[in-house]
Amino acid sequence: MKYFPPPQTKKDFGVKLRLYESVGVSEYWLVHPNDQTILVFSLKEGTYGTPTIYKAPDDVPVQLFPEFFIPLAEVFLVF
Template sequence: MENEEEKNMVKEPYSRYGLYSYADYLTWDIDHMVELIKGKVFRQAAAAPRRLHQEVSGRIFAKLFIHLEKKECKVYSAPFDVRLPAKSKRHEDIRTVVQPDICVVCDAEKLDELGCVGAPDLIMEILSPSNNKKELQNKYEVYEESGVREYWIIHPYEKTLLVYTLADGKYIPSKLFTLGDHVASGCIEGFVLDLEELFTGLD
């Protein structure tokens, strides 16, 4: 019986359980979203994200977009390629390409016509029943190693939010925030998310 990681990995012809690069990724003609995590290929769910996921994503994106108007930082939502190079930025050397639900990039030099190359300042992932393990384990590791300053994990069904803040190269978890809490970003000046407002009316 296949485990969760095997189930998420793309089977032939896109993966032979080898290590792939962003250069390979650019050549694939596939009809669903995939991500590369340390050279392994992971598929997104074939179906579109659930309604609750979309509503939460839309509300947060709108708040960030308004907050960041006329500022240097830019907000992007999936699908948007974020390349996380270990050393070289050459397509052939990049082994991790993810599509966060929402990310904020404050360094314009990291942006190009293909997306972002280098760690965004803030990444938010909105959990769904099909992707929790990947977000909590695989992406946690690459975001920490790549230097993503803040990693927010939002659970729309439980109405909770957990923030990981990078300190000396390691993530420090916050308390588990829930209804009634106001969550302030440590890297996006002035941005505060009201969880009561975020989750109201989403049942």
């Protein structure tokens, strides 16, 4: 999971996204505290497709731990 301030947006959607995809990172999360959203890129057949967008108060599933969910309503209380 990565929190990023707005000036880093291009780097996170470009360089880092391609890097993580190329080394096989199964999930790449981008956190937008102002919008209270998380974009989840999931690796399928070696590439990230369109991200799934979760917005508070959604619960976000964690691919590595299928029984585990992150409650966004609680996450964004700290921002």
